[in-house]
Amino acid sequence: MIAYIIKRLLSAIPVLLGISVIVFIIMALIPGDPATAILGSFATPENVEKLNRDLGLDKPMIQRYFIWLGNMLQGDFGRSFSLNKDVLDEISERFGATLVLAGVSFVLCSILGVVAGALSASRQFGITDKLITLSVLIGISIPSFFLGMMMILFFSVQLRWFPVSGMWPIYGARDLSALLSHLFLPAVALSVVATGVIARLSRSAMLEVLRQDFIRTARAKGLSEARVIWRHALKAAMVSVIPVLGVQAGFVLSGAVYIEMVFQWPGVGRMLVEAILKRDILLVQGGVVFVAACYVMFNIVVDIIQSLLDPRIKT
Amino acid sequence: MALLKFSRRAIIAAGAAIAFATSAIPVTAQTPDDVLVVGQIAEPKSMDPATVTAVNDFRILMNIYDGLVRYKDGTLEVEPSLATSWNISDDGTVYTFKLRNGVKFHDGSALNADAVKFNFDRMLDDGHPYHDTGPFPLSFFFSAITDVSVIDDMTVKFTLNAPYAPFLSNLAYPTGLIVSPTAVKKHGKDFGRNPSGTGAFKFGDWRSNEAVVVEANADHWEGAPNLNAVVFRPITDANTRTAEMLAGGIDLMVEVPPLALSQFQGDGYTVHEQAGPHVWFLILNAKEGPFADVRVRQAANYAINKEAIVNDVLEGTAAVAAGPTPPAFAWAYNESLEPYPYDPDKARELLAAAGADGAELTFYVTEGGSGMLDPVAMGTAIQADLQAVGLKVKIETYEWNAFLGVVNPGLEGKADMAEMAWMTNDPDTLPFLALRTEAWPDKGGFNSGYYSNPKVDELLEAARASTDQNERARLYQEMQTIVQEDAPWVFVANWKQNAVTSDKVGSFSLQPSFFLLLDGVTKN
Numbered sequence: 001m002i003a004y005i006i007k008r009l010l011s012a013i014p015v016l017l018g019i020s021v022i023v024f025i026i027m028a029l030i031p032g033d034p035a036t037a038i039l040g041s042f043a044t045p046e047n048v049e050k051l052n053r054d055l056g057l058d059k060p061m062i063q064r065y066f067i068w069l070g071n072m073l074q075g076d077f078g079r080s081f082s083l084n085k086d087v088l089d090e091i092s093e094r095f096g097a098t099l100v101l102a103g104v105s106f107v108l109c110s111i112l113g114v115v116a117g118a119l120s121a122s123r124q125f126g127i128t129d130k131l132i133t134l135s136v137l138i139g140i141s142i143p144s145f146f147l148g149m150m151m152i153l154f155f156s157v158q159l160r161w162f163p164v165s166g167m168w169p170i171y172g173a174r175d176l177s178a179l180l181s182h183l184f185l186p187a188v189a190l191s192v193v194a195t196g197v198i199a200r201l202s203r204s205a206m207l208e209v210l211r212q213d214f215i216r217t218a219r220a221k222g223l224s225e226a227r228v229i230w231r232h233a234l235k236a237a238m239v240s241v242i243p244v245l246g247v248q249a250g251f252v253l254s255g256a257v258y259i260e261m262v263f264q265w266p267g268v269g270r271m272l273v274e275a276i277l278k279r280d281i282l283l284v285q286g287g288v289v290f291v292a293a294c295y296v297m298f299n300i301v302v303d304i305i306q307s308l309l310d311p312r313i314k315t
Numbered sequence: 316m317a318l319l320k321f322s323r324r325a326i327i328a329a330g331a332a333i334a335f336a337t338s339a340i341p342v343t344a345q346t347p348d349d350v351l352v353v354g355q356i357a358e359p360k361s362m363d364p365a366t367v368t369a370v371n372d373f374r375i376l377m378n379i380y381d382g383l384v385r386y387k388d389g390t391l392e393v394e395p396s397l398a399t400s401w402n403i404s405d406d407g408t409v410y411t412f413k414l415r416n417g418v419k420f421h422d423g424s425a426l427n428a429d430a431v432k433f434n435f436d437r438m439l440d441d442g443h444p445y446h447d448t449g450p451f452p453l454s455f456f457f458s459a460i461t462d463v464s465v466i467d468d469m470t471v472k473f474t475l476n477a478p479y480a481p482f483l484s485n486l487a488y489p490t491g492l493i494v495s496p497t498a499v500k501k502h503g504k505d506f507g508r509n510p511s512g513t514g515a516f517k518f519g520d521w522r523s524n525e526a527v528v529v530e531a532n533a534d535h536w537e538g539a540p541n542l543n544a545v546v547f548r549p550i551t552d553a554n555t556r557t558a559e560m561l562a563g564g565i566d567l568m569v570e571v572p573p574l575a576l577s578q579f580q581g582d583g584y585t586v587h588e589q590a591g592p593h594v595w596f597l598i599l600n601a602k603e604g605p606f607a608d609v610r611v612r613q614a615a616n617y618a619i620n621k622e623a624i625v626n627d628v629l630e631g632t633a634a635v636a637a638g639p640t641p642p643a644f645a646w647a648y649n650e651s652l653e654p655y656p657y658d659p660d661k662a663r664e665l666l667a668a669a670g671a672d673g674a675e676l677t678f679y680v681t682e683g684g685s686g687m688l689d690p691v692a693m694g695t696a697i698q699a700d701l702q703a704v705g706l707k708v709k710i711e712t713y714e715w716n717a718f719l720g721v722v723n724p725g726l727e728g729k730a731d732m733a734e735m736a737w738m739t740n741d742p743d744t745l746p747f748l749a750l751r752t753e754a755w756p757d758k759g760g761f762n763s764g765y766y767s768n769p770k771v772d773e774l775l776e777a778a779r780a781s782t783d784q785n786e787r788a789r790l791y792q793e794m795q796t797i798v799q800e801d802a803p804w805v806f807v808a809n810w811k812q813n814a815v816t817s818d819k820v821g822s823f824s825l826q827p828s829f830f831l832l833l834d835g836v837t838k839n
Contacts, residue, residue, distance in 0.1 A: 032716025036723075038368055038452050043719055044748075044759045047455060054450035083523075084361045084507045093523060149554055157561045164559045170526055170546055171346055264550050266524035274357070274551065279716055 004307060008300045015296055016289065020072075023288040024065050027281045033057065034081060037279040055081060057281075068285065077290075078282035082275065087286040091268060095290065097167055098267035100179075101186055102256050106249055109191035109198055114234070114241060116195070117202025121210060122229045132199065139196035144255055148189040148262040155185060165264035186263040190255055194248045201244050205237040212236075239310045246302035250295055346566075349543040351820065351838050353831070354556045354565040358524055358549040361507030364492035365438050365451045370685075370738070373489040374569065374831035375527055375547050379421075380492035380512030383412055383431070384483055386828050391592060391644055391740070393483045397426060397493055397513065407478030407782040414469045418536050420495035421517035428471040432463045433496040435473075445499050448506055453490040478780040480787055481741035488740045489830075515540045515834035524549060540834040541822075560584075560815055566838060567823065568815045569831065573630030573689070579815045587814045589825035592643045593686055594636050594745070595736040597697070597805035600726040602765035605676065605706075610669040612802035615732075616655035618662035618704040619697050625808050628692045633808040638795040639750065640742050641809045643827040646784060647742035649792035652799055654806065662704040675707045679722055679733035684715030686736035688810060694734060697805075725756035725763045733763065736810075738829065742791050747775050750798060766803030 035051035036043040052058050059067070071078060077087035120132040156164040162185050168174050169182075209215065210233055218232045219225075257269030264270070268287055275283040346352050359372040364380055367373070383398040398412040418426040437445045438454040459479040464472050475482065485491060498511035510518045515537065516529035527547040533539045548565060550556040557575040560568040571579070571586070579586050599606040599615065606612050621635040634642075637652040666672050680694035681687055691712065698708045711730070713721060722733045737745045747754065752767040754760025771794055778790035799806070816823050821837040 030717070031720045032714070032718075033720075035452075036719050037716050042368070042453065042455075043723055044761070045724075045756075046759045047452070051450055051452055082360055083358070084363075084366070084504075085523075090523070149558075152555065152558045157558050160562060164562045164564050165550060165555050166525060166548070168525060170352060170548065170564075171350075261552050262555060264552065264555055270524075270551070277715075 001307075005300075005304060008303060012293075012296045012300065016293055019292045020069060020285070020289050021065070023285050024068065027279075027284055028061050028064075030279075032279055034279040034281060037277075038081070068282070072286070072289070077286035080275070080280050080283040082278040082280040082283065087282050090271065090283065091287055091290050094266060094268040094271045095294075097265060098253070098256055098260070098269060100167075101183065101190065101259070101265055101267055102249075102252050104183060104187045105191040105194070105256075106245075106252050108187060109194035109248065109252065110245055112191070113195045113198025114202045114238075116199040117241075118206050118229060118234055118237070120199065121203045121206030122225075122233075124207060133203075136196040136199045139192045140200075142192065143258075144189050144193055145258040145262050147192060148186065148259055151185050151189055152262070167266055186259050186265055189262075190252060190259045193255065194252050197251075198241070198244065198248055202237065202241050205240045206233055209233045209236045235309075239306065242302060242306050242309065246299050249298055249302075253291065253295060346546070347543075348839055349541075350546060351542050351544075351567060351833065351836060352546045352548060352565045353833075354550045354559055354568040355547050356549070356553075356556070356570050357551055359527060359547075362510035362518060362521070362527075363448070363507035364489045364494065364512075365434070365454070366449060366507060367489070368452050370829055373829075375529070376489050376492060376512075377514075377830045378516045378545065378833050379510055379514045379518055379529060380489075380494065381418075381514050382487055382489075382491045382493060383414075384487045386484075386487050386826065386830075388832075389824070389826065391484070391827050392646060393487050396487075401483075403782050407480075407780065408475045410473040410475070410482065411466065412471050412473075414471065415536060416469060418513050419534060420497065420511050420513055421532060422495050422498050422501075422511040424495055424497040426493065426513055427468050428465040429468075430496050431471045431493060432465055433499075434493050435460060435463045437499065438490075445503070448499060448504055451490075453488075456485040456488060456490050478782065480779050480781055481743040484741040487828075516545060519544065535834070537834070541837045542833065545833055560817075563817070566817045566820050569812075571813050571815050573632045576630060576632070576813070583818050585816050585818070585820075585823075587816065587823065587825045588632075588811045589813075589827060589829075590634060590641070590643050590809055590811045591738065591827050591829045592641045592740065593736065593738045593810040593812075593829075594639065594641050594806070595633070595686070595688060595693075595734075595808040595810065596636065596639070597807065598722070598726065598733045598735050598764040599803060599805065600731045600764050601767075601803055602727055604731045605669070605671040605674040606731055606764075608669045608671065609801060610665040611671045611674070612805075613655070614662040614665035614669070614671070614704065615701065615706075615805050616802050617658045617665070618706075619700045619805055619807070620657040621654060621807055622657060624693055624696050628689055628696055629808065631811075632813060633688065633810045636806040636809045638799040638806055639746055639804065640791060640795050643809070644742040644791075647788050647791040649795040652795055655799075655802075659700075659704050666705060672705050673707060675709065676701070676731040677729070678708050678710050679718065679726075679730045680710050680712045681715050681718035681734055682712060684718065684736075686738050686810065687715070687734065688736070688808070690734050693807070697807075722763050723756065723761060725765065727765065732805075735763075738810075740828065742787075743775070743779055746771075746791075746794060746798070747779060750803065751775055764803055766801065768797060768801055771797055771801075 035048040039047055080087050080090055083090055116132050120129045123129050152164055155161050163182055167182050169178050215233055218228045260267040260270035272287045355371055357371045359375055360367050364376045381397050384393040385396040387394040397415050399415050400413045402411045436443045438451045459475040460473055461476045462474040466472050495511035499506045502509045515532055515535045517532045519528035519530040521527045530544045531540050550559055553572045556568055559565045599612050601607055625633045625635055635654045637654040640648055642648045681690045694710055698710055701708045739745050749761040750766055751772050754762040755765055756763055774790045774794040778787045781787050812825055812829050814825055819838050823836045826832060
């Protein structure tokens with residue numbers, strides 16, 4: 001088991017290095033440099049050159065990459081010029097907000113998705129199944145940013161139940177209830193699509209398991225239907241559902257970009273969008289590497305859990 | 316049956332949880348009276364005025380700092396602020412300012428001639444001990460300064476390398492706002508997060524991506540402001556900003572999207588509009604291709620239905636532009652100019668005379684960008700108008716930064732026309748940087764269409780060297796007439812900045828400078 005974990009961790013290194021190279025090259029190749037972005041209409045060649053020099057962008061590309069990589073390995077992600085702030089400070093601050101949003105959405109969509117899928121499978125072709133399948137189809141089809149805007153219009157502007165945007169109230173206590181009221185709409189909007197995908201896959205995984213012999217045996221032993229479904233079948237079905245959860249975690253994390261823009265959630269997705277528009281190279285590069293590292297680690301954890309559930313995977 | 320029981324229990328539990336969650340939620344927290352919440356369009360970069368370039372940041376900074384001079388309410392003409400009076404030498408190269416007595420920075424230190432000298436040396440002198448608190452991207456506004464010297468405690472003298480008429484209005488621009496040297500020395504590179512000025516509001520708190528809070532400065536030299544505090548909230552998404560305004564989360568919203576304006580027509584809101592020093596135009600490649608012929612350039616001006624663009628595409632948030640200088644520069648604007656009328660027949664005639672019927676044109680369009688309004692929709696409308704008079708227009712679309720990367724180096728060999736917009740603080744800036752022969756891209760200017768008229772060059776040089784406003788006005792007005800006739804650009808629109816306030820907000824008005832001045836504003 002330990003050997004397996006070490007092997008998985010080692011395999012992450014080339015992935016992350018590759019990502020660092022790719023994001024560096026993309027940022028170097030996209031048209032428009034930071035100095036032009038800062039100066040806007042005032043970007044004369046002379047002003048651009050001077051500002052690039054001040055920003056340390058006049059060195060050759062290869063050299064810049066290794067300086068960046070070297071600094072990063074020592075924990076120095078550089079300074080964001082668009083925010084005038086240490087990149088790592090900004091990322092860790094923003095990542096916390098994304099983690100709260102994406103984490104809650106992920107838990108929400110995992111539980112709702114698996115339960116809906118299992119429920120639907122256990123009553124295949126019944127009215128529950130049809131209702132769930134229909135809502136799942138609708139959920140998968142609605143773009144999350146559109147859903148988010150509609151939710152803002154209905155629940156925040158019309159009913160005034162929830163605040164429109166942000167993570168904390170401008171005035172008043174920063175307690176759990178304040179956080180929950182700000183979190184509710186974005187978390188729901190973010191989890192809808194993933195819930196649908198997970199529900200679909202759980203349903204088919206369950207259907208497959210329910211046809212197997214050991215289920216018939218369990219029923220023959222006289223176990224209650226609830227016990228058969230929720231203990232025996234679900235555990236077996238989870239083996240094929242969990243890797244999907246890992247992938248969905250990635251989707252939730254990337255979907256957070258839209259949701260954070262719509263709800264002005266101070267997370268890392270919104271940070272990246274704004275940083276790209278401002279050509280804040282170090283912030284984009286640092287942010288992407290950081291998010292990628294988290295995603296890779298998350299998948300390793302998922303793999304390990306899966307290998308615990310299904311001993312055949314450990315090789 | 317057992318299964319159903321389970322699911323019913325689950326549903327009840329879930330329902331209870333939601334009910335609990337909603338009941339625990341406080342109604343949207345009310346902001347206290349006398350605290351104004353402003354919906355901004357982005358997170359500010361820094362509170363150090365010398366280091367920022369965005370109007371969004373200026374909106375906050377103009378309330379924390381004062382400059383030596385400022386724009387008179389509702390105009391773009393300068394009046395005294397931290398300087399009570401000034402003298403200009405006859406040759407226009409020496410400016411001597413008398414400073415206001417008894418003014419203190421928010422950190423308690425005194426405003427004096429040394430402080431003013433520190434501000435400009437920090438920006439302009441590479442060897443200054445605090446030059447590393449930059450970079451200072453707009454320091455070229457003051458590149459004419461060769462020396463700042465302290466005459467006595469309250470008198471400071473600027474020496475310029477040549478007469479430079481826009482100097483005073485550049486001092487009124489945010490780049491010229493005066494910061495506390497004591498605070499810069501104390502905080503170094505972090506001054507931008509710990510600002511200290513002399514303005515009507517002092518810095519309170521900056522919660523990243525949530526809010527910048529400024530509080531009333533009871534000791535302001537003009538008296539304390541009416542509001543106790545102002546909260547600037549960055550809300551990047553325009554639809555979300557609109558929703559916050561409708562839900563009461565903000566009291567004042569800037570840059571309302573044209574389509575959202577109708578939401579605020581009823582009671583409870585006031586919509587403010589103010590034309591600013593902005594012009595939206597098409598750069599025409601006068602060096603090669605069909606637009607090398609002045610008749611074709613004029614034809615393009617006749618062919619494009621500008622009324623339809625400002626009314627239908629921009630929903631009335633802009634006015635038709637007549638020439639290169641926006642009417643907001645009232646003193647320098649040539650009132651006798653009439654915009655090119657929409658006259659497709661005249662356009663066809665001119666095209667036929669020039670033999671440019673059916674010419675093929677490449678048109679650079681941007682997806683967005685500072686002051687560009689709705690560039691894709693406008694570009695499409697323009698394309699349709701030009702097609703209607705027999706020109707074949709091919710659009711190439713670029714993201715804003717990439718767009719500047721292809722347009723600023725010049726259109727030669729690439730395109731015949733490109734969208735562009737400028738917002739400036741002096742009538743000198745745009746024509747000087749974008750219409751002179753000396754401003755062709757290879758000479759470091761923005762004349763990307765290679766327009767050249769020696770008479771215009773002469774007028775602009777003379778206007779820059781003169782320190783007499785009436786003389787300058789006459790020169791600019793003559794320049795506008797010639798440029799309109801020469802048609803190096805298609806003059807399309809002058810943007811009207813807008814804002815919405817809730818009915819709690821009083822005494823608010825937008826400024827032609829596009830700054831947000833809140834010291835007189837009330838809220839109850």
